[in-house]
Amino acid sequence: MNSRDSEHIIAELHEKEGYETTDDITTADLILINTCSVREKPVAKLFSELGVFNKKRKEGAKIGVCGCTASHLGEEIIKRAPFVSFVLGARNVSKITEVLHKDKAVEIDINYDESEFAFNDFRTSPYKAYINVSIGCDKACTYCIVPKTRGEEISIPIELILREAEKTVARGAKEVFLLGQNVNNYGRRFSGEHEKVNFTELLRRL
Template identity: 80%
Template sequence: MSKKLFIETLGCAMNVRDSEHMIAELSAREGYELTDNAKEADLILINTCSVREKPVHKLFSELGGFNKIKKEGAKIGVCGCTASHLGKEIIKKAPYVNFVLGARNVSKIGEVIHRDKAVEIDIDFDESQFAFKDFRSSPYKAYINISIGCDKQCTFCIVPKTRGDEISIPADLIVAETRKAAESGAKEVFLLGQNVNNYGRRFSGEHEKINFTELLRRVSAVEGIERIRFTSPHPLHMDDEFIEEFARNPKICKSMHMPLQSGSTEILKAMKRGYGKEWFLNRAAKLREMVPDVSISTDIIVAFPGESDQDYEDTLDVMRQVRFEQIFSFKYSPRPLTEAEKMTDTVDPEIASERLSRLQAYQDTILDEITATYRGREFDVYFEELRSDGYAAGRTDNNITVKVKGSEELLGTIRRVKITEVSRLVQYGEIVA
């Protein structure tokens, strides 16, 4: 009988791709099959996130729960960013954990499962040219890493300490992976990196030096690929060439994630983001001008150390001017190994909570106004998921989630849909072509 693998993935799309890599390696080289029942698993993996404090706390409660229900002889492994920065501490706190595997060491999964109490967390390890076996969570889209690590020094962010220095993956490998995905039926690729539009800054060894805009052109030339998405571009590197390619290339989906973090130039300076409020507004305005239907999403941190009432109002002002289609907003959470952790000018927790609530309520108002304009409009929707309620779900070119009554024959197809019912999270429609 085959061995069973259960994996829980926390955090970002890069973690999703790392989990896919581990599944592929364990399946091809070790004979594991996926299960969604942790009680029957021979190996339980948690692929962790450390961007905020809450997922780290969640890790140990999750570990305790898995330890109680695991079958005799089953192993537990902790992977990902929290593994990178806590390392041996995880095994000290949870001695039943069998191994710890950092976010920069995914390719070692086949080794560590055979070494009890193994800890592999080298953030200088280079996986940029490792030939992972193939596995995708969805047959309709493919996540493709284009770089690993991060060279930015944002004062609030632990990622450079968990994923190491930024290295770009050679373009020929990315194009080859894109071609393989297309040949297996995927119409959409999702390019991943901590700062995708900083692609090409550093390679491991001698490789052709190209930038992200040129990489987009090469990926879009792959026959069978109809949609290209990517995350996350850094506002600092959103030059005119990049925005113009985004606007005119019909295969590039017209949704852009622009992590703002704060609307205050002073706070952005304290965060070491490299741009100010006016630069961000300028880039967003150029996007809106060149692509009228573009959807723009963002990340916002409220109550960063030193944030004044005016700084907070500057953030609301950016929201008013840009009118984001989606925001991911959080109260500042001090992270270990970061400069901001040592900052003493903290914001009162009650004020922080009030600011976050008010910001989210304002975004709800903006979103209600935006979604009201969808009713009666028609969009091309790429269907990729069946829901349990008898609906098929997919996304428009500009990242609107749409559900229609339907079954498997819709999956993997792009259909014209008229929106009949709107809400903040998902729109409902009927197929018209």
């Protein structure tokens, strides 16, 4: 899911801000770290990596922290690493072009609803397509922090999923992966008035 979030972020920045991807940190105008907080080690590694990126970045380049650790730690990230330009939570991906222009912005609302947002398209692979069918999770597993970083579970309307699948297949995708914390729950809750479809029917139509 983090990989798909990254693709969404890249797509929005490319289409709305004209950004292109690069592997060279020293020439980048914007450095983004999309984080995970399921385990403790990646959280500790975040601040170590931030220090390295801060030393290597060119003058004026922005650094943004995104993802689950961003949702979890929020303003603490900027307190510990004041050079960070903004913090964007896992449930606020669609706001990337907004926070980009707000210094020290912290957008981490886990109740923000992106289920009806139509992201621009970007794929790291021409043959594999990742498609979100839901966001968030309603479970309360003692070992998992996801509900506290991605909010309650909401299904994405089937018309958006089908439209995205058709586009990716038309562009050459051979495999489609459906993403959700618990895909079997698909259809239990939509944020608006949408056709009530369960996971089995979603698979049939896809």
